[in-house]
Amino acid sequence: MDLRKIKKLIELVEESGISELEVKSGDEAIRIARPLAGGVARRVPEQEVGPAPAQATATDSASVVRAPMAGTFYQALEPGAEPFVRLGQRVEVGNVLCIIESMKMMNEITAQTPGTVAAIDVANGEAVASEQVLFRLS
């Protein structure tokens, strides 16, 4: 990946207003993240009338759960079983969120902070890269 390409990606992240972008091509991977508060100016929604929707504030205080290794993402212990967690579910520290399998190494990912599952960023059975965002807890 050359510098020009990286610069383009940074511009893209800034313009779009998203907080994070991950691009993978072949053996190369790059993740561009920008701080949500302080430092970089944030886009303020035009219409700030009345209470902000719950989701908008959720992302602010969200704790992000990432994959510690590349592998396959599983939402349940085995095929056909109930998922460990569902969207909107309350989780406590130590609750299992998912399993990442890498070459028959099973890794139960547990919540490091209490919270509510605000987003599940990966579909069951999908491949994930190391450090990829799996869940957002609010």
Add this chain to the structure above:
Amino acid sequence: MSDLTQQIAEFLEQLIEHRHLPVSLWPQDAGSHEQYGLRCVDGSIVLGADLEVLEASAVQANLSATVADWLQQLDVYRALGSTNAYLMDRAQQGSVDGWICLADLQIQGRGRRGRRWMSPFAQNLAMSLGITVGASPATLGGLSLAVGLAAVDCLDSMGVRNVQLKWPNDLLLAGGKLGGILLELVSAAKVQVVIGIGLNLELSEVVRGEVDQVVADLSSHGYRVSRNVLAGKLASSIVDYVRQFERGGFAPMREAYEAHHAFQGRPCRIVSGHDEVIGVVVGVSETGALILETGTGRRSFVSGDVSLREAN
């Protein structure tokens, strides 16, 4: 330990002492005794003459000096739910580094993704060990392959030649499944893993009939090995390979792995998550990923089920 496991364990202790017991004493809730490899003759469950049960002292006597030093605890059970589940439970309370657990019979032997692993009484080796690994969690996948190689190396040193690996770490003998390995990460922060291995020494017809794949055992290929010796040597070999992995990662083992890989250079199919890909096995990467040459170029996989693709 569940009540049922306890009942089976007590039955087995009695059986070992008396060599035969009325079948009526077998705990009914456990289902047929035959699925655990137990034979019934004239209303009695009979222990085979050459059957060897596990003894902690005998396993310990076969550990290498380094592994004997490393060992903190060695538990041998006549019956257990699953040796991996046992150590994973213990890990909730503290470190399991240096802990080896063996069972003569597993009630709920576990394979990958909820698959059952049959472990009939004293005809299989079911062993798990807990170990802290000095490596980053991101590279740990390669450890899974290293453990497979440790098993091949150990069996070879005991005269069992030609054991091959199916990526990532199934053990094959003459094309049938001889053994399986499952690793579970206790905690990514401490990088402690539980390594479970199941090996078939002898499979009865009943047990074979319950398995939905081609299986292999050591005895039908003419290999008679002591379970206690095998347990000690296998644990030693696994710890030795974990230490090698800590020093140099999987990369230095790559060549040896490929030399033992059953599907090297062969057309295969891999089912990984929702993906099904067909290609020719080029080999494995320095981190242990499977590399396939596909119609659209080379692709690497970190998880999935590989099978040989039958020639059309």
